[in-house]
Amino acid sequence: MSPQQRSRRQFLIESVAGLGGAWVAANYAGIIEAQAYVQRAASTGQPIKLAFFTEAQAAEVDAMAAQIIPSDSTPGAREAHVLNFIDRALTTFEKDEQQAYVKGLQDLDAQTKKLFPSATRFSALSSDQQIQVLTAMEKTPFFALVRTHTVTGFFASPIHGGNYNKVGWKLVNYDDSLNHKPPFGYYDAQTR
Amino acid sequence: MTQFTPSTDVDFVIIGSGAAGGIMAKQLATNGFKVVVLEQGGWGKYGKEHEYTKDEWLNDNPGPDDRLMSDPSRQRNTFRRNDKEKAVSGSHSYGCVVGGGTVTYGGSSWRHLPWEFNELSHVGPIAGSGLADWPITYEELEPYYTQAEWEMGISGKRVNSPFVAPMSKDYPVPPVPIKASGALFQVAAAKLGLSVVNGPIAIISKPYMGRSACVNCGMCSGFGCHVKARSSSAVTMIPLAIASGNCEVRVNSYVREISTDASGRVTGVTYFDKDKKEIFQKAKAVVLSANAGESARLLLMSKSPRFPQGLANSSGVVGRYLMLGNTVNASGLMDHPLNDYKGVVTGAGIVDFVPSDPKRGFYGGGRMTARGFDTPISYGLRGLHPDSPRWGAGYKKALMEEANHKFTVTCFVTQQPLETNRVDLDPDVKDEWGLPALRITSTSHPDDFKNMEFFRQKSIEVLEAAGAKRIWAGPPNDSRGGAHNRGTCRMGNDPKTSVVNRFHRAHDVPNLFVVDGSNLVTGGRNHPTMTIQALAFRAADNIIRSAKRGTLNNL
Numbered sequence: 001m002s003p004q005q006r007s008r009r010q011f012l013i014e015s016v017a018g019l020g021g022a023w024v025a026a027n028y029a030g031i032i033e034a035q036a037y038v039q040r041a042a043s044t045g046q047p048i049k050l051a052f053f054t055e056a057q058a059a060e061v062d063a064m065a066a067q068i069i070p071s072d073s074t075p076g077a078r079e080a081h082v083l084n085f086i087d088r089a090l091t092t093f094e095k096d097e098q099q100a101y102v103k104g105l106q107d108l109d110a111q112t113k114k115l116f117p118s119a120t121r122f123s124a125l126s127s128d129q130q131i132q133v134l135t136a137m138e139k140t141p142f143f144a145l146v147r148t149h150t151v152t153g154f155f156a157s158p159i160h161g162g163n164y165n166k167v168g169w170k171l172v173n174y175d176d177s178l179n180h181k182p183p184f185g186y187y188d189a190q191t192r
Numbered sequence: 193m194t195q196f197t198p199s200t201d202v203d204f205v206i207i208g209s210g211a212a213g214g215i216m217a218k219q220l221a222t223n224g225f226k227v228v229v230l231e232q233g234g235w236g237k238y239g240k241e242h243e244y245t246k247d248e249w250l251n252d253n254p255g256p257d258d259r260l261m262s263d264p265s266r267q268r269n270t271f272r273r274n275d276k277e278k279a280v281s282g283s284h285s286y287g288c289v290v291g292g293g294t295v296t297y298g299g300s301s302w303r304h305l306p307w308e309f310n311e312l313s314h315v316g317p318i319a320g321s322g323l324a325d326w327p328i329t330y331e332e333l334e335p336y337y338t339q340a341e342w343e344m345g346i347s348g349k350r351v352n353s354p355f356v357a358p359m360s361k362d363y364p365v366p367p368v369p370i371k372a373s374g375a376l377f378q379v380a381a382a383k384l385g386l387s388v389v390n391g392p393i394a395i396i397s398k399p400y401m402g403r404s405a406c407v408n409c410g411m412c413s414g415f416g417c418h419v420k421a422r423s424s425s426a427v428t429m430i431p432l433a434i435a436s437g438n439c440e441v442r443v444n445s446y447v448r449e450i451s452t453d454a455s456g457r458v459t460g461v462t463y464f465d466k467d468k469k470e471i472f473q474k475a476k477a478v479v480l481s482a483n484a485g486e487s488a489r490l491l492l493m494s495k496s497p498r499f500p501q502g503l504a505n506s507s508g509v510v511g512r513y514l515m516l517g518n519t520v521n522a523s524g525l526m527d528h529p530l531n532d533y534k535g536v537v538t539g540a541g542i543v544d545f546v547p548s549d550p551k552r553g554f555y556g557g558g559r560m561t562a563r564g565f566d567t568p569i570s571y572g573l574r575g576l577h578p579d580s581p582r583w584g585a586g587y588k589k590a591l592m593e594e595a596n597h598k599f600t601v602t603c604f605v606t607q608q609p610l611e612t613n614r615v616d617l618d619p620d621v622k623d624e625w626g627l628p629a630l631r632i633t634s635t636s637h638p639d640d641f642k643n644m645e646f647f648r649q650k651s652i653e654v655l656e657a658a659g660a661k662r663i664w665a666g667p668p669n670d671s672r673g674g675a676h677n678r679g680t681c682r683m684g685n686d687p688k689t690s691v692v693n694r695f696h697r698a699h700d701v702p703n704l705f706v707v708d709g710s711n712l713v714t715g716g717r718n719h720p721t722m723t724i725q726a727l728a729f730r731a732a733d734n735i736i737r738s739a740k741r742g743t744l745n746n747l
Binding site for chain 1: 246247248249250253369370371372373374375376378379407408409410411526528529530531532533534535568569571572573582583584585587588591592595596
């Protein structure tokens with residue numbers, strides 16, 4: 001991994017403002033194009049086509065994301081279309097992480113077969129089995145990367161492909177009106 | 193906008209357009225001087241502020257023309273704890289756009305207290321510390337604090353407190369809402385016998401001077417303000433400077449040298465334009481307002497036979513007494529939602545521990561602020577209690593339970609100026625322009641660590657008194673860089689121990705002025721901007737006065 005790639009990952013994980021800007025500068029046209037595509041797809045109701053993953057890879061990433069933020073009585077990564085976010089990110093802001101995914105998914109497959117020799121693929125495991133595989137991998141840089149991307153996709157503006165119907169924001173009661181009046185919360189309301 | 197050719201001998205080149213540079217440009221240009229401002233960054237959304245993004249992901253990944261901060265992969269810098277270490281790649285970053293750091297800062301606008309200008313006299317010498325008295329007093333600076341507050345537009349409430357600087361005039365704009373965290377400060381303070389005050393802040397709570405009021409959008413610190421409520425240099429000073437017809441702002445201008453003639457006077461500056469083409473801009477005088485790190489680096493890069501240690505550095509003090517700025521954070525979870533993501537970052541402060549107290553057994557003080565700031569991505573990635581699960585059903589449960597319930601106390605604390613803490617030129621690493629990278633060497637004084645631990649404990653007490661549960665607070669964290677960097681070109685009466693005189697003129701160079709956070713002799717309680725702004729108004733006043741006496745040519 002080049003120092004620039006390391007710094008980009010560090011940026012994602014720690015949000016040290018500003019790292020990786022040179023890459024963004026060089027690829028900005030593609031980033032704008034990708035956003036326009038997501039907007040078009042959303043407005044026409046068309047399903048978003050995969051830009052980077054194969055269908056098989058997409059199923060594995062989708063299964064990982066769905067374990068990181070599971071769906072239960074409330075929406076999770078799957079309902080938020082986090083897969084779309086990650087897929088688009090890997091052709092835009094996160095282009096230099098493509099190989100990390102290709103390699104990481106191979107590792108996921110290896111870990112799956114190590115724990116469950118008869119398994120065909122991670123996404124075909126039961127939920128409990130998937131959790132066992134990811135628990136064995138949770139200290140790896142690949143897991144950290146997918147976690148970062150999943151959470152980011154869940155909470156980023158829907159224009160980037162995830163957070164579909166703002167399900168991420170709704171889950172944490174985030175009001176995106178960008179225009180608020182006091183009192184903001186319980187305690188300042190008490191003192192008024 | 194008026195334009196000057198590089199061969200025009202303009203009255204002033206100002207390097208930097210931030211807190212100090214913006215004020216210098218406005219004051220000098222509106223007083224009839226021809227001014228060229230050279231800004232490393234771009235225009236940002238100058239004049240079309242409504243286009244500032246509130247998209248957190250985009251704001252973290254700005255396009256080439258949308259950057260608001262320097263990029264450590266281009267404006268490279270390195271860091272080491274002490275001289276024995278080899279410096280490693282650093283992440284130091286600073287405001288890099290027309291308006292500088294004021295375009296994105298939280299906006300805290302605390303004045304230094306009167307005794308913060310002569311703290312050495314108050315507390316006595318401290319072993320290993322470069323604590324020194326300023327060459328100016330609070331009384332000398334007070335009118336300029338008032339001028340800065342009224343010309344920039346500061347929201348706040350004047351209070352009569354031994355822990356807050358006395359003011360000759362009220363703030364021009366009423367305080368911003370106190371937020372739920374501020375209300376909890378009041379609860380805790382009532383129990384603990386402490387005093388809460390509204391934080392003075394450079395974000396207008398009511399329309400002021402043609403700008404509209406804050407809408408409490410919550411995408412605040414780190415974002416440009418889309419309603420022009422943040423009183424940055426870019427929406428206050430720079431437009432007035434340009435409107436005077438005497439000021440040209442040149443963006444993407446990366447200065448590499450302040451040039452001098454054989455007599456030791458500054459003749460102009462050499463910079464790279466956007467295409468990295470070198471341009472020499474002639475000037476009768478130069479005002480350096482590039483921030484503590486960059487101003488010192490530029491002086492050190494401006495070596496010549498006459499100035500072999502770098503310009504204005506016969507003392508060897510340029511770059512030294514660096515104060516990067518330390519903060520202490522503690523958080524806890526409340527029973528009810530705070531929704532502290534709404535509104536400005538900081539709404540209130542506890543000020544009782546601003547002064548140092550010998551009874552504590554060490555030197556140090558600080559200001560406790562109620563500071564909630566969780567944008568959604570940031571919250572999801574690193575906003576949860578450190579013991580909460582990082583993924584899975586437990587993570588999702590924590591996301592929902594902790595959302596908007598976090599109460600965070602951030603303390604802005606003293607950091608002593610040490611001769612050994614400094615910026616200099618990295619001997620190996622170059623920036624994208626082929627110039628020596630900024631190298632930071634810094635380890636805080638032992639008292640600073642004791643002080644951080646003191647504030648950590650005080651924060652926990654406040655959180656407990658407010659009813660917070662599951663409280664957490666990291667260990668004292670010694671800063672490695674950032675926008676609050678100060679020191680490096682300290683002000684003083686003695687040319688052997690300081691870089692500029694009491695009017696910001698370089699001791700060694702008659703027509704060079706350094707006006708920014710680098711001049712701060714001591715760092716206050718790590719809330720530098722208002723003092724930088726007051727110093728700039730004062731510096732400009734004195735430059736204008738001497739120039740109007742017809743002495744600009746032989747300044």
